[in-house]
Amino acid sequence: MIRSLALALVAIPALASAQTPAAVSAADPYFKAGEAALARQMAVVPNTGKAKNVILFLGDGMGISTVTAARIYDGQQKGLDGESNSLSFEKLPYAALSKTYSHDTQVTDSAAGITAIMTGVKTRNKIIGLSGAAIGGRCESEKGTAIQTLAELAKLHGKAAGAVTTTRVTHATPAGAYAHTAYRDWEGDADMPAAAKQAGCKDIARQLIEAPEALRMDVIMGGGRSRFLPKGQDVGARADGRDLTAEWLKARGAGSAYVTTVDQLKAVPSDTRHVLGLFAPEHLPYEVERAKLGQGVPTLAEMATAAVDVLSRNPNGYFLMVEGGKIDMGSHLNNAKRTLTETVEFSKAIAAVLAKVDLKDTLVVVTADHSHGLVISGYSARNAPILGVAGNEGDPVRGGDGKAYTTLMFVTGPGGPKGTDTRRDPAKEDTEDAEYLQDSVVNLPSSAHAGEDVGVFADGPQAYLLRGVVEESYIFQVMRHAFGFDGSAAAKTR
Ligand SMILES: [Zn+2]
Helix, strand or coil, X not given: CHHHHHHHHHHHHHHCCCCCHHHHHXXXXXXHHHHHHHHHHHCCCCCCCCCCEEEEEEECCCCHHHHHHHHHHHHHHCCCCCCCCCXXXXXXXXXXXXXXXXXXXXXXXXXXXXXXXXXXXXXCCCCECECCCCCCCCHHHHCCCECCCHHHHHHXXXXXXXXXXXXXXXXXXXXXXXXXXXXXXXXXXXXXXXXHHHCCCCCHHHHHHHCCCCCCCCEEEEECHHHHCECCCCCCCEXXXXXXXXXXXXXXXCCEEEXXXXXXXXXXXXXXXXXXXXXXXXXXXXXXXXXXHCCCCCCHHHHXXXXXXXXXXXXXXXXXXXXECHHHHXXXXXXXXXXXXXXXXXXHHHHHHHCCCCCCCEEEEEECCCEECEEECCCCCCCCCCCCECEECCEECECCCCCECECEEEEEECCCCCCCCCCCCHHHCCCCCCCCCCCEEEECCCCCEECCCEEEEEECCCHHHCCEEXXXXXXXXXXXXXXCCCCCCCXXXX
C-alpha cells in the first residue's frame, strides 16, 4: 500500500507537463465551465427561512424538450451559441422532476394539473379546485368536493393574491388560483348548459367576481373580456345581461382599477391595491402576432411586474401566479415557432420579476402542468437553426420517403398527413415562417399533451425541498410550507 502511494506521489510532477491528460482537460473550456458551475453550486446555502411571498411561474405545456429548444432558439436570436445558452429560470439553483399524471389519466390536462399544484390534491381532467370525488361536467358533484387553493390560503392569512396570464383569465390555469368547477369550459354563463345553471353552479368569471372579500383575488390580468360583459356591450358574450367589470369595481371600491390597455395599466395610481386587467376579448395574441394584433396589449413581463408592484403594497406579502399560457397553444397547433417565442417571453417575464424581488423572502417556483409531444431529432450541426431541417446545410438527412424532416417535430396534431395525403418535404418549405406547422406522425385537430415528467426550477425560502423526482401535488406542499401554513386549520371555506 505504502509503496504504491509513494510511486503515485512520484508520478504527479510528470502529470503537470503540457502533454498530460490532466493539463489538457484543465485548459478545456467545457472543463473550466464545469469547475465554475461546481463552485457556484457549492456556494449555495439552502434558505430555510419563511417566505413572505410565493410566485409560481407556470409554463403551460412546457415540457423538457420545449425548454431545450427554446433555450437554443433564444440563444440563436441573440447571436449566441444556442445550445449552451440558458433561459432565465435555468439558472436557478434547485430543480426537480414532477410526475404530472392526473387522478384519472396518464396524461393530464391543464385543469387537473393546476389543481394538483394549487391544492396538493390530484383530480380528474377537466376539473378545477375540486377533489377526485367530483365528476367532470356534473354540477352536483361540486358540493362537498371544493379544496382550498394556495391563493385562497394566502388570502385567509392576510396576504394579497393574484394571477396573470396570456390566456383568458377564466382559462383553466389562472382559474386554478380561485375557481372551483366541475367543468373547465364553464368560463362564462353562455358556456354552461341550462341544467348546470339551474342547479346553481356558477361560471368561472362569476366565481372570480363574486368571491367573498376574504378570498377575492387582488390582481387579475390577461384576456377574456367577453366573459365579463353582457352581449351587445363591447365584446360581451354573457347571456345574463351582467357587466361583471362594473360589479367588481363597485364591490372593490377605492384603490381599484379596471384596465383594458397597457397604457391604462401603466397609469394606475401608485396606491392601487386591486387591478382587473382584461386586455383582449379572448386569449391575448401570440407574441409573433404582436405587430398585427397586439396594439395596447401588455407583455407577460409588463403584467407580471405590475402585479408584483400592486401586490407588494400588502405588508403581509402575497401569492402570485404567472402563466405563459400560449406555449401550450403553439404546440397544440404544431407551430414550433409560436411555442418557442412564447417560452422566450415566459423566460423574460421571470427575469423581469427576479430583478424586482428579494429571494431572501420570496420563493420563486417555475414549472409546467404537463408536457407536449415535441421532439428534437438529430443530427444537425452545432448552431444549425433550431427551426430548420435536420442534417447539414444544403444536405438534409432524408427519410425512407426521400424527404427531409425538421429538427423539431410533434407526435400528434394538425401538421400530420390526413387521409391519403403524403408528407410534405420541409427541405422545400420555409420552416422558420411564423405560420409553418411542423410535421406530426398522427393527424389530430389539436396536438395531444404528453405524459413524461416536467421540470421544476426554484430559488428562495425552502426551495431546496424541490429536489429529486416528486409528485406534481408535492409542489403545493413546498409552497405552503414556505409560507409557514403547514397544519394551519382549513378555516373558512366558501
Ligand atoms: Zn393544452
